[in-house]
Amino acid sequence: MAISPPENKLWWKEPMSGIEITWVGIAFLWGLVMFGTMVGWHFVGKQNLSNETYRTTPDAFADKVEAMVERFQVREEGDTGVPVVHPTPGSDVYMLGRLWEWWPVLELEKDQTYRLHLSSTDWQHGFSLQPQNINIQVHPGYDFVLTITPDKAGEYAVVCNEFCGIGHHTMVGKIHVVDKK
Amino acid sequence: MAVDAQAPSRGFLGASFRTCPETGLKVCSQAEALIKVNAVVAVVFLAVGGFFGLLVALTRWPAVHLLPADWFYLLLTAHGADVLLFWIVFFEVAVLYFASAIILNCRLAAPKFAWLAFVLMVVGAVLANVAVLQGESSVMFTSYVPMQAAPHFYLGLIVFAVGTLIAVCCFFGTLVIAREERSYEGSVPLVTFGAITAAIIAVFTLASGAIILIPTFLWSIGYISHIDPLMYKIIWWGMGHASQQINVSAQVAIWYAVAAMLLGAKPLSEKVSRMAFLMYILFLQLASAHHLLVEPGVSSEWKIFNTSYALYLAVLGSMIHGMSIPGAMEAAQRRNGFNNGIFEWLRKAPWGNPAFSGTMLSIVIFGFLGGITGVIMGTEQLNLIMHNTLYVPGHFHATVVGGTTLAFMAITYLLVPLIFRKEIMFKKIAQWQPYVFGAGISGISLFMMGAGTLGVARRHWDIGFSDAAMSFDYPATAFLMMGLNGISAICAAVGGLMFVLVVVCSVFFGKARTPESIAASPTLPSTGSAETVTTYGSEAHPKLPGTVVLVAVFFVAFVLYYYVNWKYLSEVWPLS
Numbered sequence: 170m171a172i173s174p175p176e177n178k179l180w181w182k183e184p185m186s187g188i189e190i191t192w193v194g195i196a197f198l199w200g201l202v203m204f205g206t207m208v209g210w211h212f213v214g215k216q217n218l219s220n221e222t223y224r225t226t227p228d229a230f231a232d233k234v235e236a237m238v239e240r241f242q243v244r245e246e247g248d249t250g251v252p253v254v255h256p257t258p259g260s261d262v263y264m265l266g267r268l269w270e271w272w273p274v275l276e277l278e279k280d281q282t283y284r285l286h287l288s289s290t291d292w293q294h295g296f297s298l299q300p301q302n303i304n305i306q307v308h309p310g311y312d313f314v315l316t317i318t319p320d321k322a323g324e325y326a327v328v329c330n331e332f333c334g335i336g337h338h339t340m341v342g343k344i345h346v347v348d349k350k
Numbered sequence: 351m352a353v354d355a356q357a358p359s360r361g362f363l364g365a366s367f368r369t370c371p372e373t374g375l376k377v378c379s380q381a382e383a384l385i386k387v388n389a390v391v392a393v394v395f396l397a398v399g400g401f402f403g404l405l406v407a408l409t410r411w412p413a414v415h416l417l418p419a420d421w422f423y424l425l426l427t428a429h430g431a432d433v434l435l436f437w438i439v440f441f442e443v444a445v446l447y448f449a450s451a452i453i454l455n456c457r458l459a460a461p462k463f464a465w466l467a468f469v470l471m472v473v474g475a476v477l478a479n480v481a482v483l484q485g486e487s488s489v490m491f492t493s494y495v496p497m498q499a500a501p502h503f504y505l506g507l508i509v510f511a512v513g514t515l516i517a518v519c520c521f522f523g524t525l526v527i528a529r530e531e532r533s534y535e536g537s538v539p540l541v542t543f544g545a546i547t548a549a550i551i552a553v554f555t556l557a558s559g560a561i562i563l564i565p566t567f568l569w570s571i572g573y574i575s576h577i578d579p580l581m582y583k584i585i586w587w588g589m590g591h592a593s594q595q596i597n598v599s600a601q602v603a604i605w606y607a608v609a610a611m612l613l614g615a616k617p618l619s620e621k622v623s624r625m626a627f628l629m630y631i632l633f634l635q636l637a638s639a640h641h642l643l644v645e646p647g648v649s650s651e652w653k654i655f656n657t658s659y660a661l662y663l664a665v666l667g668s669m670i671h672g673m674s675i676p677g678a679m680e681a682a683q684r685r686n687g688f689n690n691g692i693f694e695w696l697r698k699a700p701w702g703n704p705a706f707s708g709t710m711l712s713i714v715i716f717g718f719l720g721g722i723t724g725v726i727m728g729t730e731q732l733n734l735i736m737h738n739t740l741y742v743p744g745h746f747h748a749t750v751v752g753g754t755t756l757a758f759m760a761i762t763y764l765l766v767p768l769i770f771r772k773e774i775m776f777k778k779i780a781q782w783q784p785y786v787f788g789a790g791i792s793g794i795s796l797f798m799m800g801a802g803t804l805g806v807a808r809r810h811w812d813i814g815f816s817d818a819a820m821s822f823d824y825p826a827t828a829f830l831m832m833g834l835n836g837i838s839a840i841c842a843a844v845g846g847l848m849f850v851l852v853v854v855c856s857v858f859f860g861k862a863r864t865p866e867s868i869a870a871s872p873t874l875p876s877t878g879s880a881e882t883v884t885t886y887g888s889e890a891h892p893k894l895p896g897t898v899v900l901v902a903v904f905f906v907a908f909v910l911y912y913y914v915n916w917k918y919l920s921e922v923w924p925l926s
Contacts, residue, residue, distance in 0.1 A: 171540040171606035178536040180620035196669040200662030215924035222646040302805040304737040313646030326822035330738040330807035
């Protein structure tokens with residue numbers, strides 16, 4: 170029994186039963202398939218996370234975001250008047266997570282590619298794009314650059330899904346995806 | 351044996367033995383006392399932490415929305431620490447002492463240190479709870495920097511970890527003594543082997559915890575200026591996730607133990623089952639990566655290798671146990687005479703015995719709900735559509751509550767008569783308990799994963815965003831899921847309460863076991879032809895059609911659900 174020492178002291182010399190050999194083989198191969206799927210998706214799939222990250226500081230990142238807002242602001246939105254920016258397609262766009270807002274609101278054009286920079290100026294935040302359900306961790310001190318191509322027009326919310334204190338549940342931002350003008 | 355039973359006690363900390371009338375094992379009084387206190391304290395934390403969990407679930411039920419925001423985050427932090435850490439680790443220490451001193455017929459090493467370990471663990475756990483309940487440490491169980499808790503929150507966790515490490519050392523010491531004193535023949539039993547696996551992983555885990563929590567403590571009192579948030583996460587999860595692998599090893603050891611004790615099951619092959627445990631030791635520590643799949647600053651190569659435990663070799667270990675344990679049960683049951691058709695062995699299993707039903711439910715919930723979803727969530731790209739949504743707690747409630755907690759509950763129904771030597775009270779309640787708890791926890795897990803698939807964030811007080819400057823509405827189905835989750839949580843809480851009621855009443859007010867009651871209702875039923883069971887294993891190459899069917903169903907479910915999620919992923923915005 171499993172709670173007493175093996176009767177056969179040379180248990181490692183016992184043959185395996187056929188059912189076990191078969192199952193170990195299938196399970197091992199399935200592991201290789203799953204591993205191969207992950208690697209293969211980097212070549213054939215369109216949804217892969219970037220490896221591009223830079224060290225930054227809260228101030229340096231905030232400066233870049235403000236420069237973008239100054240250049241591309243088109244209007245304001247929401248109760249608190251968050252600026253909405255409409256940057257040039259193909260350009261570097263920035264979104265900043267801080268207690269407790271995503272700043273600013275982005276207006277992007279459908280089927281255009283952007284380099285989206287994400288960082289935080291205080292604690293960690295979770296960039297959760299809804300209803301797409303794309304979820305990315307945002308760290309202070311790291312500038313995470315994602316190349317994104319929004320392929321459906323509409324209004325998207327950015328919910329914070331990393332706990333960031335008592336106002337966490339009020340932290341909602343917006344990304345608008347509009348048809349090309 | 352008889353002489354040992356009458357050996358004079360050598361005082362509070364001396365080793366004396368009694369002989370167990372049911373198993374014939376020599377029971378060290380110190381080990382027995384320590385198993386008792388650790389198990390009792392574990393159940394206290396289960397009750398407290400479980401209650402907090404109910405309040406959290408009722409708050410997340412939008413129609414009820416019980417707690418205010420600050421209390422929600424506070425109690426969610428306490429819930430995590432109390433059940434994920436304190437309940438499970440206290441119980442695991444009891445399991446380690448059982449798997450060493452009791453199963454190996456040996457005295458416990460250094461009982462004074464084992465008591466010191468217990469005291470430190472209690473002090474640490476209470477200190478961390480005080481810190482959280484004071485309200486200055488609502489940082490969630492993960493306490494990601496740069497968010498800061500009160501210093502005594504970290505200190506409590508460190509003291510608890512030190513105590514646990516001492517307990518693990520007592521376990522290893524007991525193994526050495528057993529070997530020296532030749533208290534067993536040949537190799538250690540498989541269950542002890544599983545416990546050794548758990549203990550080795552525990553050392554790695556506690557070391558990771560110390561490496562990150564000590565500097566974080568110093569940071570909280572101002573001696574260190576900066577802790578890198580990414581480095582914190584990588585090392586913290588070396589503790590946080592690897593500690594879940596302690597649970598897996600301990601719970602699998604319990605599955606083998608219950609199958610052996612109730613059915614007379616013998617592993618199909620010692621070699622294969624031990625190899626599967628070895629896979630855990632070699633690869634499970636890589637799982638820190640599961641929490642870093644959508645982080646900046648970590649490369650895809652690193653993510654793929656680590657998140658897959660190097661080619662899924664630790665998953666292979668679990669899949670082996672997933673076949674080996676039902677297979678061993680089927681082999682034993684067929685030898686016990688239930689040999690008709692494919693499933694008579696399963697139908698006529700002791701489903702009315704909560705130790706058995708709890709174990710079976712633990713295997714099914716862990717495998718189907720916890721295991722499959724864990725592998726999928728731990729796939730580099732698929733994590734993008736799940737990270738930090740309710741899918742995550744949905745998954746780990748299936749593993750840690752449905753798997754580990756239910757397995758621990760199951761073996762408690764054997765420990766009460768064997769170690770506490772008390773009759774189980776309220777037998778009917780005990781009989782239903784695993785089903786009620788299992789149903790509740792399966793609901794919690796499924797509905798949270800459903801809500802997570804719809805994007806609902808975890809650790810979130812208000813999915814209606816009523817105070818937010820910008821509006822957003824999750825789909826109506828998500829709200830329905832959260833309501834069903836609340837109802838399931840009530841069901842699980844009732845199941846948990848039934849467990850606490852039965853165990854506490856039995857331990858403190860139950861009738862002592864007497865030779866007559868043992869003869870009338872043995873804890874370990876005679877499995878008839880125990881001798882033949884042992885030869886029905888590997889040498890006989892048994893036919894196990896029932897196990898083949900069960901494993902095939904599992905495998906098909908796994909493959910289908912895996913690719914369904916790739917389909918979901920392929921529909922979101924292209925990104926690179």
